[in-house]
Amino acid sequence: MMPTPFNRIPAERVRESNPSIWVELSALASEYNAVNLGQGFPDGPAPRFVTDELKKIAKHPELTCAHQYTSGYGHPKLVKELSKWYSYLYQQQVNPKTNILVTVGAYHALYYSFHAWINEGDEVIIIEPAFDCYAPQIKLAGGVPVSIVMNFPDGGTNASQFTVDFEKMESSITEKTKMIVINNPHNPTGKLFNRMELLKIADIAQKYDLIVVADEVYEFHCWGVNKMIRFASLPGMWNRTISIGSAGKVFSITGWKLGWAIGPDHLLAPLKAIHQNCIYACSTPTQLAVAMAFEKEWETFHVKPHKSYLGGYLPEKLEIKRKKLQKMLVNAGFAPISPQAGYFMLANYTHLNTGFRISEGFEELDDYSFTKWLCREKKLAVIPFTAFFANIEDKMRNTSFVRFCFFKKDRTLNDAKKIMKKLSK
Known part of the structure; x- marks a missing residue:
């Protein structure tokens, strides 16, 4: 009897899935040993007061609460700390038992949010440019992403000049629209939405009875006069908002992969139903260490925030690095867009006097070609804006920019500076 050839095909929902930009360009950066200002992670030491907590935990193998399964929806100590912090930040009582779900990073919280609430054909409004996992995750859940592209003036120099066309947003809403996704502070532009903009989104959500997924992972990465307004703190928005946070971003420990979703019971219950049949519980020791770090930080933050790590040290450090990269880019011939928050900066590369030339008839987008050329030929890794x-169609209109991450150690920025100095020679 002849064996039957194996010819099974994957489920339809994943057939169009392609490797993400992070997989492709991280591999390219590694291959060419490039200075990496592309992927968004700090390459300097994690805060000692955070890693010391994990060190303490490791010294006590007898602690069941630290090394065995913990509560499925979040370690009791971590949800207690998150409840304290976000009750204060939202000015809304956040119940540690019912209003918080700890996840494997913010990615997981987003995935749960879409899969728990989107039915086949439901539409989700995304403000673009947007982090590249939103649309694929929405499609995997059976939903339809609806892009609302922000406007930006020719020659603009500040991320605040990215503006949402709210009339277009409202006119794009149909009877199938179920959700709006907002990322604030915004990746990749560095925009920080102001109160008036957020209230307009709140009005639309209220008018059309929409769920809002507020991806706020860079909530503590604001400096100077720029103030973060959390969406769930707006009048009437707690009851319709799923807020997404990240310990990896808060404490610069992206490899720990801990995040959370916060919201009212009726919005979180479906997420928990998926979670309990997916991973059940996140890593216990890292949850406990993050909880202890939050507890330690709270001692200063709620009394003298400017003296704390999150309210003082982190914003000051980010602003110094932002200024350094911006100066480097200007001197190299880029036209940077100054961010208001986060740790990313866009820059127009099209007027650089370099050896890079777009090949006519080449099907690859210009910013992809430039990004690969910069990595291969100059050993500097960035991310294409498209x-x-x-x-x-939207990609074709936005090929003039690349994204830089400036939250890197000084040695990395200095190495990038040396490369940039040679770009126009």
Whole structure:
């Protein structure tokens, strides 16, 4: 009897899935040993007061609460600390038992949010440019992403000049629209939405009875006069908002992969139903260490925030690095867009006097070609702006920028500076 050839095909929902930009360009950066200002992670030491807590835990193998399964929806100490922090930040009582779900990073919280609430054909409004996992995750859940592309003036120099066309947003809403996703502070632009903009989104959500997924992982990465307004703190928005946070971003420990979703019971219950049948519980020792770090930070933050790590040290450090990269880019011939928050900066590369030339008839997008050339030929890794748009038409209109991450150690920035100095020679 002849064996039957193996010819099974994957489920339809994943057939169009392609490797993400992070997989492709991280591999390229590694291959060419490039200075990496592309992927968004700090490459300097994690805060000692955070890692010391994990060190203490490791010294006590007898602690069941530290090394065995913990509560499925979040370690009791971590949800207690998150409840304290976000009750204060939202000015809304956050119940540690019912209003918080600890997840494997913010990615997981987003995935749960879409899969728990989106039915086949439901539409989700995304403000673009947008982090590149939103649209694929929405599609995996059976939903339809609807892109609202922000406007930006020719020659603009500040991220605040990215503006949402709210009339277009409202006119794009149909009877199938179920959700709006907002990322604030915004990746990749560095925009920090102001109160008036957020209230307009709140009005639309209220008018059309929409759920809001507020991806706020860079909530503590604001400096100077720029103030973070959390969406769930707006009048009437707690009851319709799933807020997404990240310990990896808060404490610069992205490899720990801990995040959370916060919201009212009726919004979180479906997420918990998926979670309990997916991973059940996140890593116990890292949850406990993050809880202890939050507890230690709270002692200063709620009394003298400017003296704390999150309210003082982190914003000051980010602003110094932002200024350094911006100066480097200007001197190299880029036209940077100054961010208001986060740790990313866009820059127009099209007027650089370099050896890079777009090949006519080449099907690859210009910013992808430039990014690969910069990595291969100059050993500097960045991210193409078009990676943050879902539709090809929108990509074609936005090929003049690349994204830099400036939250890097001084040695990395200095190495990038040496490369940039040679770009126009």
